[in-house]
Amino acid sequence: MSDVIEKIIPVNPFIRIPIDDLQAARDLISDKVANDSITIDTSESPVFIDCGGNLESISCPKCGAPISFEVWGELMDKAYELSFSDLDVVLPCCNSKVSLNDLKYNYECGFSSCVISVLNPQITIDEDLRESIESLLHTKIKIVHAHI
Ligand SMILES: [Zn+2]
Incomplete structure (x- = not known):
């Protein structure tokens, strides 16, 4: 259950x-x-x-492109090294700088x-x-x- x-x-x-x-x-x-x-x-x-x-799934809030779990995992690892004190990342799809908190999580x-x-x-x-x-x-x- x-x-x-x-x-x-x-x-x-x-x-x-x-x-x-x-x-x-x-x-x-x-x-x-x-x-x-x-x-x-x-x-x-x-x-x-x-x-x-x-x-x-996860996608980019700016251009809507899907973000693979692999790419997301790498971005998360980097942010984790800073104890998530800075959540801003640059996304590979459209080079937008966005917060990991603002990705479109489904x-x-x-x-x-x-x-x-x-x-x-x-x-x-x-x-x-x-x-x-x-x-x-x-x-x-x-x-x-x-x-x-
Ligand atoms: Zn994008």
């Missing part, structure tokens, strides 16, 4: 959210959405928040130094709940749908 994890992260990869705010958001989600567990993870620098088996992925992971939520996080989470975290969020 496979599991679904909804990973809630700020849109801005470099923002730091106080742990109290993350816990308040976790408590709210816990109230509204039946789930198997909710965990909070934080790190010193951004990490890649992946969508697990849902990652089918499904959505992102970078963040904090994540709230909801394991097997019984309902989807709707717009109302999303807005409530955003006001608790004082920032815009995105939700990465992971399949493991």
Whole structure:
């Protein structure tokens, strides 16, 4: 049996959210959405928040060309050497300088130094709940749908 994890992260990869705010958001989600567990993870620098088996393709946000997993892996390795402190890369397709965070991931992925992971939520996080989470975290969020 496979599991679904909804990973809630700020849109801005470099923002730091106080742990109290993350816990308040976790408590709210816990109230509204039946789930198997909710965990909070934080790190010193951004990490890649992946969508697990849902990652089918990656493409360039400027010209739309597909980016192979091999090319992407090399770009990721280079950025990782700097602990993802600088996510800007030059893409080989059109020489555009873009953030690894802004590539078109199908499904959505992102970078963040904090994540709230909801394991097997019984309902989807709707717009109302999303807005409530955003006001608790004082920032815009995105939700990465992971399949493991
Ligand atoms: Zn391109």
